[in-house]
Amino acid sequence: MYGCMKTQLTPTSRPQRRPGKRSRSLLAATVGAAAVVALAAGCASDDDDDNTGTTTAAASVPSMIETSRAEQPTVSAEDTSALVEQSAQTTRLMQSAHIELKVDDQVRGLPVRSVKGDLTSNPAPAAQGEGTFRINNEDVDVTFIVADGQLFTQNDGSTEYKSLGEASKIYDPAIILDRERGLANLIANVKAPESEGTETINGVEAQKVSGTVDAQVLDPIFPTQGEGKFSGNLPVTLYIDAKAPYNLVKLTITVDSGEINLTTSEWQKEVSISAP
Template structure:
């Protein structure tokens, strides 16, 4: 269990939930950008999948900030996060700062925590006490947040490499008109963003109807961890893309 230094005069009670697991999941999740199980409207002419994916990938290469809301159904290797939400932004030097909250399974309990990631430091606040400070390298050595906005490994890469892509219909997501696109992602394409992936994953992306085809939602289904267990799913929503995000170190 990771214990981190105290911040200024604020004391810290008890162990800090796994920093790398929390931020690693948050980062993934901002990268990928909550799918739903309702049937989309397949009436009318649908755009070609390859065309709107190409546009969405180009748009994603220009992303520098956004808000995210993540939920994980099932266990992921080395990740104890059940849900996370917050915002992140890429600085002029290319590094990514993030802030938000996460619900983490720890010792059989569901704990809610706050986090602020500002390279070279990460700040964690558990259910009691104040923020504790630790080197950001504790996170980036395990998972580098900049991968989310990386042209070759991040969101744009996933959209560019969706195999057997097909448009499945239209849906309204958080008051945004979207087109849902489904397909498969090879494990080597997903691995930089989802640590521990051992096989290809089924994926769905909800892309806005606008000219830019902004990614609004994403859904990923991983095979069962063992025979007889259920499939594992990750649902991610993105909003307020490229709107200003300010991340400050807690006092």
């Protein structure tokens, strides 16, 4: 109940004369008051320790609002860590977006080569658009829908969708907006972020930030296997809108064989996706 109580009272020396009833009452009251003071001091000390242990970058990040992207606080573009942290929070609260994903032909091990379409997380994760997926060991151009966790595809020349089963067993673009495993988690886990000035992406002035990210953080969004499986820390570049709420405009992941580029736009637009 009293998790912050660390201070112990030091017993007082035994008085030479046994106190009377009135003296005992006063003594009990005094000790009780001392205990309250000690408890308050202990809690204050704990708070001071927590503040001391906070890094300068983390301390500069304003309090973040969990419920509304529109009310996110303003951060300084010069505070790179705060900028990245706020972009992660903004992305975590994102419910829809348009994306374009392009994977260099030389980058192997991924079940997807390209995606262009819309994503939503409300009322449930879903995606639709066009892309090139690796299906039965072949790169296939399809129109796709992901709904209820299932992947439906329509090949060129076809007028009907067919179900390929669980999207996660092939590729699920809807995972990009997942709060815990998606793009927000990737941004939040960028190590040693450094500012590299600004660059205009799709008409948006963006802060360019470089860093690295562990391959395990990338895996839910960019699952790899075989000889092309990602490992270790990989270089990443974030392009974050210079204005609040600091949407991530573009992400570039660099591997030995090439790049993966993911751009986002049309944030929070109305998107309605259902199974065919």
